[in-house]
Amino acid sequence: MAKQQVVTPSILPGFLELLPQEQMVFNEMLETIKKTYETYGFIPLDTPMIEKSEVLLAKSGGETAKQVYRFNKGENDLSLRFDLTVPLARYVSQHFGELTFPFKRYHIGKVFRGEKPQKGRFREFYQCDIDIIGFESLSVINDAEILSVIYSTFKALGFSDFTIRLNNRKILNGFFESLEVADKAEVLRTIDKIEKIGRAAVADELKALGLSEGAAGRVLDFVGIKGSCSDVIKKLRGLSVNNEMFTEGIDELELVINYIDAFKVPSGNYTVDLTIARGLDYYTGTIYETILNQYPSIGSVCSGGRYDNLAQNYTTKKLPGVGISIGLSRLFYQLREAGVLGESKKATPSQILVIPMKETMAQSLELATKIRACGIAAEIYFNEGKIGKKFAYADKLGIPYAVVVGEDEVNSGKYKLKAMATGEQQELDIDRIIQELKAR
Amino acid sequence: MAKQQVVTPSILPGFLELLPQEQMVFNEMLETIKKTYETYGFIPLDTPMIEKSEVLLAKSGGETAKQVYRFNKGENDLSLRFDLTVPLARYVSQHFGELTFPFKRYHIGKVFRGEKPQKGRFREFYQCDIDIIGFESLSVINDAEILSVIYSTFKALGFSDFTIRLNNRKILNGFFESLEVADKAEVLRTIDKIEKIGRAAVADELKALGLSEGAAGRVLDFVGIKGSCSDVIKKLRGLSVNNEMFTEGIDELELVINYIDAFKVPSGNYTVDLTIARGLDYYTGTIYETILNQYPSIGSVCSGGRYDNLAQNYTTKKLPGVGISIGLSRLFYQLREAGVLGESKKATPSQILVIPMKETMAQSLELATKIRACGIAAEIYFNEGKIGKKFAYADKLGIPYAVVVGEDEVNSGKYKLKAMATGEQQELDIDRIIQELKAR
Numbered sequence: 104m105a106k107q108q109v110v111t112p113s114i115l116p117g118f119l120e121l122l123p124q125e126q127m128v129f130n131e132m133l134e135t136i137k138k139t140y141e142t143y144g145f146i147p148l149d150t151p152m153i154e155k156s157e158v159l160l161a162k163s164g165g166e167t168a169k170q171v172y173r174f175n176k177g178e179n180d181l182s183l184r185f186d187l188t189v190p191l192a193r194y195v196s197q198h199f200g201e202l203t204f205p206f207k208r209y210h211i212g213k214v215f216r217g218e219k220p221q222k223g224r225f226r227e228f229y230q231c232d233i234d235i236i237g238f239e240s241l242s243v244i245n246d247a248e249i250l251s252v253i254y255s256t257f258k259a260l261g262f263s264d265f266t267i268r269l270n271n272r273k274i275l276n277g278f279f280e281s282l283e284v285a286d287k288a289e290v291l292r293t294i295d296k297i298e299k300i301g302r303a304a305v306a307d308e309l310k311a312l313g314l315s316e317g318a319a320g321r322v323l324d325f326v327g328i329k330g331s332c333s334d335v336i337k338k339l340r341g342l343s344v345n346n347e348m349f350t351e352g353i354d355e356l357e358l359v360i361n362y363i364d365a366f367k368v369p370s371g372n373y374t375v376d377l378t379i380a381r382g383l384d385y386y387t388g389t390i391y392e393t394i395l396n397q398y399p400s401i402g403s404v405c406s407g408g409r410y411d412n413l414a415q416n417y418t419t420k421k422l423p424g425v426g427i428s429i430g431l432s433r434l435f436y437q438l439r440e441a442g443v444l445g446e447s448k449k450a451t452p453s454q455i456l457v458i459p460m461k462e463t464m465a466q467s468l469e470l471a472t473k474i475r476a477c478g479i480a481a482e483i484y485f486n487e488g489k490i491g492k493k494f495a496y497a498d499k500l501g502i503p504y505a506v507v508v509g510e511d512e513v514n515s516g517k518y519k520l521k522a523m524a525t526g527e528q529q530e531l532d533i534d535r536i537i538q539e540l541k542a543r
Numbered sequence: 544m545a546k547q548q549v550v551t552p553s554i555l556p557g558f559l560e561l562l563p564q565e566q567m568v569f570n571e572m573l574e575t576i577k578k579t580y581e582t583y584g585f586i587p588l589d590t591p592m593i594e595k596s597e598v599l600l601a602k603s604g605g606e607t608a609k610q611v612y613r614f615n616k617g618e619n620d621l622s623l624r625f626d627l628t629v630p631l632a633r634y635v636s637q638h639f640g641e642l643t644f645p646f647k648r649y650h651i652g653k654v655f656r657g658e659k660p661q662k663g664r665f666r667e668f669y670q671c672d673i674d675i676i677g678f679e680s681l682s683v684i685n686d687a688e689i690l691s692v693i694y695s696t697f698k699a700l701g702f703s704d705f706t707i708r709l710n711n712r713k714i715l716n717g718f719f720e721s722l723e724v725a726d727k728a729e730v731l732r733t734i735d736k737i738e739k740i741g742r743a744a745v746a747d748e749l750k751a752l753g754l755s756e757g758a759a760g761r762v763l764d765f766v767g768i769k770g771s772c773s774d775v776i777k778k779l780r781g782l783s784v785n786n787e788m789f790t791e792g793i794d795e796l797e798l799v800i801n802y803i804d805a806f807k808v809p810s811g812n813y814t815v816d817l818t819i820a821r822g823l824d825y826y827t828g829t830i831y832e833t834i835l836n837q838y839p840s841i842g843s844v845c846s847g848g849r850y851d852n853l854a855q856n857y858t859t860k861k862l863p864g865v866g867i868s869i870g871l872s873r874l875f876y877q878l879r880e881a882g883v884l885g886e887s888k889k890a891t892p893s894q895i896l897v898i899p900m901k902e903t904m905a906q907s908l909e910l911a912t913k914i915r916a917c918g919i920a921a922e923i924y925f926n927e928g929k930i931g932k933k934f935a936y937a938d939k940l941g942i943p944y945a946v947v948v949g950e951d952e953v954n955s956g957k958y959k960l961k962a963m964a965t966g967e968q969q970e971l972d973i974d975r976i977i978q979e980l981k982a983r
Contacts, residue, residue: 109858122638123586140922146566147892149561152667155555172621194560225591315594365904412733415549417550463795465805468805480584
């Protein structure tokens, strides 16, 4: 036989692959997000990862287009999806007649971007999106509900010290309109940098954009407005800006804030922050960012907002919406780097390891089958060997309980249930073992 | 403003995309499979969908290579995974030192094959795989457990009339060795067709492969052995074939059969079928196929088997394993075509629609928040309009309950819970509403 040819097993840079104990933690986070989204009545959706390039890239240009994995197969020009929003727009337009509006969907899935690999940035990563899409109109109360979803999700993920930053693009846009700012988008992008580069540098950049000294000062005063939500609203109204869009934005913001209470979101978990603008041009109303206060360097862990028209590339129907996205792969990676996730030892769903002796194999299988029939994950150790090795297997995988099935146990119907963490043993019959495992 | 340019929204042929009510059914099936796999202690795994072509295609040639989505990005030669087995082999080899053996993993995810699109064949589809990988050796009792997983999975999916067909490649190979068949693989492939083309045609093909009249006859007699599992074993031993591999195969098959009972798999749900061979060359022992008896034309809905060496392309370590795969997209599609799935009307996870009046908005949000806090999916209808339209929304989505929150209700604390299917109304306080929803 020829010498065996072996290819070194490896994956590409910029791709995330987890060991079992990490994967268990990741999946638990994913499951928590999914459950929370469902509790709010969002419908699960799944779309192809490969789409027609002409459809998927109908709008995108610039950076996005460069990052897309695009290729040919036969005569088809194909692209891997780079987000879940464009597929949603395509889906809603394509299946419009078969959907019920408002259409509330969640989508948890991988997206692909051929970015330069860097710490915490992945080329293949999970996004967890929700969007509420209206037909022609969509009540602003939905914007309050979305904030409540953010709160419930991060609470369910085990966080308590986080802040949802809230703003409204109409306030920003209206204010700039009143100042007769020419390039609002540039000014928004500049303001977005205030935390990174500071007030003075922002003032300089604003002046470079053609704003007068006075206008730049008013912009900085405006974004400097702080205080409780009602304070901010009051101060905004006090500016007496004579602009319809500005006033509409304040009204919307006030409405959102008024309803947050009823959703039982504690006032410590949200704030109005006039400096957030979300770079993307398609947000037109409420915008959200979410900061873990103990890990501000991670940046926003959940962002989104309100847009006037989801799918103008695919339909002439007006479909306003509001949504958010959690970049789970990145969040997981950052939390792991920050040491927040702790050291999980659990590397299997198994709650118990059933250890047969040679002569009790059939009875061991029956025991495991009974436990599994109650929905409890049970594993049987089939390899022969010393008992210590078998317990070591349970330890390595973090299986909390083990039970050795000897002939005495089979005859008496009483089994020694060993708690692996403490070494403690309890002599129990099968029903009590199941009770004990269920109680965990 | 220029006239809006619209791209017709569509997806590629050969890709599956579902409407909400179908997606709900699909996800339920997926969830059932996942839960069952976990009950047996399989560990969830997730690997990149894009891998290095040199690694992913280390072995594949022929048909597979042609079907792979392969492309370049920058300097990288990339491929989309075409199954979950090659990534498993790569994963186990790459992370060998950090894994515990036997390594039991499940993997549910999409794979990609640029096949000619045809009915029920997809280019992007879900596979649901489990494998148990040993280091150097792996007890044959695992093969019985895998059969038990197949049984539990299809039972949990709601099937009862299905048959798991069991065979062992060593019996086949040993038997052919004893007949001094030159091209065993070809003979196996021919036998695999016996159901499709019949005994006579198979006999002809066998003779065309160089088998004597007598040898072809003995092959047909051999694959014609029928009866209960123990009958088949007896008849096989009765053939007095003097071949070590043959005897080993019978011993393994007998051992698997002996333990199936202890796993509480009813004897009506499995059978030994000497005609199944599984085309793939890498199976070396036990093999499985699963037939839904009322829909035999669907073919095997769950197949797999034992292999001597998982990862010879990536490591010199010997890693025997046993596993199965369910092609869920195809199974779902076929069941839908066969009308088995029925007409599900449920197009949302929501259990209840909360309908606010204008003046009770805050109280309605509080009500929904309380229900959600109990883990029950609740939706609030924010759009204004006639009450009939609001109930129609619940009906269209298949939401089972609705509750209108009027001022009287808020004042009395008693709400009319309407069962949408019957129109029946119950006047209940909030705690009783939650009880009622939980009881469902």
